[in-house]
Amino acid sequence: MHGNKYDTDVTVWSPEGKLHQVKYATEAEKQGSACCGIRTNKYVVLGAFRRRPNELASYQRKIVEIDTHMGIAMSGLTADARALSKYMRTECMDHEYVYGRKMPMEMLVRQVAEKEHFCTLTYERRPYGVGLLIGGVDSKGPHLFHTSPSGEYLEYSACTIGSRSQSAKTALSRRFLNEETNVVTVSDDLTLDELINIVLDALKGCVQGDSKLTKENCSVAVVGVDLPFRELSEEEIAPYVNALTQWIVCLKEMREKGMEVDKWGWQSRRGFVRGNKASGASH
Numbered sequence: 001m002h003g004n005k006y007d008t009d010v011t012v013w014s015p016e017g018k019l020h021q022v023k024y025a026t027e028a029e030k031q032g033s034a035c036c037g038i039r040t041n042k043y044v045v046l047g048a049f050r051r052r053p054n055e056l057a058s059y060q061r062k063i064v065e066i067d068t069h070m071g072i073a074m075s076g077l078t079a080d081a082r083a084l085s086k087y088m089r090t091e092c093m094d095h096e097y098v099y100g101r102k103m104p105m106e107m108l109v110r111q112v113a114e115k116e117h118f119c120t121l122t123y124e125r126r127p128y129g130v131g132l133l134i135g136g137v138d139s140k141g142p143h144l145f146h147t148s149p150s151g152e153y154l155e156y157s158a159c160t161i162g163s164r165s166q167s168a169k170t171a172l173s174r175r176f177l178n179e180e181t182n183v184v185t186v187s188d189d190l191t192l193d194e195l196i197n198i199v200l201d202a203l204k205g206c207v208q209g210d211s212k213l214t215k216e217n218c219s220v221a222v223v224g225v226d227l228p229f230r231e232l233s234e235e236e237i238a239p240y241v242n243a244l245t246q247w248i249v250c251l252k253e254m255r256e257k258g259m260e261v262d263k264w265g266w267q268s269r270r271g272f273v274r275g276n277k278a279s280g281a282s283h
């Protein structure tokens with residue numbers, strides 16, 4: 001109701017206690033394509049659903065390497081993400097040149113958050129309309145952070161952002177819910193293959209309409225304690241996507257036969273995915 005009166009300047013508060021320009025920037029993050037990240041004590045896996053303006057255009061790049069020990073997945077305005085990623089790369093290079101070691105994760109994330117927050121304090125610049133999932137490894141181990149246009153940042157063990165990300169968030173919560181303690185925790189025993197499968201399964205729930213998850217419209221990147229940041233190629237993603245597609249068909253057949261799925265579905269899928277991924281990789 002008060003939007004037109006109070007949204008012309010980022011420094012003007014509305015009677016409801018809101019900064020409308022910051023709210024609009026946050027909405028840009030929510031409307032971007034979905035991104036998902038999962039962290040254990042060994043690995044961080046980032047996944048993103050890619051869009052393209054039309055069938056004649058190429059898919060947008062959603063995951064960017066910042067340094068050999070970290071990278072980002074973006075949701076929102078890609079131009080804003082490009083500016084922030086350039087800043088992050090410069091900071092990493094300067095830190096390594098001065099101190100002779102890789103830049104700590106939280107130090108860089110805090111600087112990015114302060115840069116985003118500064119845009120909410122002055123009318124000279126608009127807020128960045130992008131949310132970032134920042135995954136990487138430093139001397140303290142693997143980390144997964146989320147920064148928002150408001151300048152806030154939090155560390156997660158699993159996080160999803162972007163359009164239709166609530167379905168992925170619900171799927172992850174159910175996947176990692178400990179029924180005994182009623183606490184959501186990510187198991188450190190998960191292998192890298194299992195983490196990639198879980199990320200792709202979460203992204204599957206974010207696909208709109210009749211679209212399907214394919215090796216072309218999704219991106220996956222991995223980084224670990226002894227594993228430099230690397231984005232998987234389409235050929236490397238294909239076996240995981242094919243196994244996931246076959247598992248969906250298998251689930252449908254199981255439900256049609258009246259078989260119980262929820263109690264043992266994930267355990268069965270571990271063997272199912274491993275077997276199909278191995279057979280897919282051998283072709």
